[in-house]
Amino acid sequence: MAQSMTGFGSALNEDFLVEIRSLNHRFIDISIKMPPSMNEHEIILRNIIKERFKRGRFDVSITFANNKTPVLKINKELAKEIYNAYRELQKEFSIGGEIGIEILTNYKDIIMEEIQEYKTENLLTAFQEALSDIETMRKREGDLLHDEMKKRVKLLMKMNDDVKKIADTEVVKWKDKFTDRLKLIIDERMIDHERIIQEAAIMADKLDISEELNRIENHLKQFLEVMNNDNSIGKKLEFILQEISREVNTIGYKSGDYAISTLVIEMKAEVEKIREQVQNIQ
Known part of the structure; x- marks a missing residue:
């Protein structure tokens, strides 16, 4: 299931107070602030975060508990x-x-700063508890993002189906429109209907958006499948959205139908809304 990249977690025991905040980031970025006497543990703490999370910026603050003033x-x-x-x-x-x-x-x-006595076990325990706390929040936020994105993907699927229905009649509309314009110029008896059919076939090939529509449908299905994975999915979803956006733009370029152009604008808006949400997914 999707996991958000924003969250907060904290833990307190007899020795330490650990607070961790996470924000959006393309990769994983870790900043740890703690007493200089504890710097020997920094690499271990960084590796623990990398084992549990794949993306996000993590700001870690570790202080001695009970406001112990350093000597x-x-x-x-x-x-x-x-x-x-x-x-x-x-x-x-x-x-x-x-x-x-x-x-x-x-x-x-x-x-x-005089080195204070502490138990390394207490440091690691508090650190893991804070990470579990932040992971719970990230998953809860991820569930909300998952439901919202699923709604928008289904809306895109409906729009894609609507474009298909309009596209099926677009060539016929163009043929009738072209014929009506010829009638205004020349006598109807002089119109070469076979030539019109040939021109309609050429135009049909230029206006054909069936491949783009099918690819969008497949990309949307793939998007839903990836969303249900437990691994890091943010980058995969971003790539799929890029492909969907490319196909939608191609449809807008090919089609001259007003209704399709209107739907293309709405589809672009939905893709951007989903993209904003994906940027917060691990």
């Missing part, structure tokens, strides 16, 4: 080395001035 400490050894280096520079080049605290503040490594 900061000064790397005095590093501060001493930096200070002495500046003093030596002053002596060697006879540079005046005072070496103040503002110089040391430019070095971020001087201030370190």
Whole structure:
């Protein structure tokens, strides 16, 4: 079943608060913000997301639970080395001035965050729970998109059938119209009906849209089949919509019938509405 790419999930335990947001993206894009002391787990967390999802942008926030304030400490050894280096520079080049605290503040490594104790198991558990939460929301949204797209696809099928019915009479209309115009110019007895039939056959070949209509019907059936798959389907649906749009444009180009042109405009509008919904499907 279709899965949306937008959602939110969170989980809290004794050590961590994990919050994850996902948005639309052509591929999979992951951003993780967490205390620097936990950076060693980033690759593992990224791989977990990639195993469970195929598309979307994921913004992950991991903080210590219960508003634990990180304990900061000064790397005095590093501060001493930096200070002495500046003093030596002053002596060697006879540079005046005072070496103040503002110089040391430019070095971020001087201030370190004391590593807090935590259980890696609690981190992974909270992370998986947050992902399950967001997956539930994405599936729920996906079900709504699935139902809405199914309605629009069935509407497109009906429009396609309506065009078929009109197209069956289009050549006859053209033949009658052409004959009526000839009657205004020459005597009816001088009209070569066999020639008119030949011209009608040539025009019928130019106006024939049966192949396009059949391809649209097949593409729509394929669209419904893909929608019912559990795997990543967004890109496949986008490709099928491109093919449908191409066939609809061809029909609009070939046909000069006002009723068909009106239906073509409506079909284009429906295809665009479906395309907007597909862009949010994994």
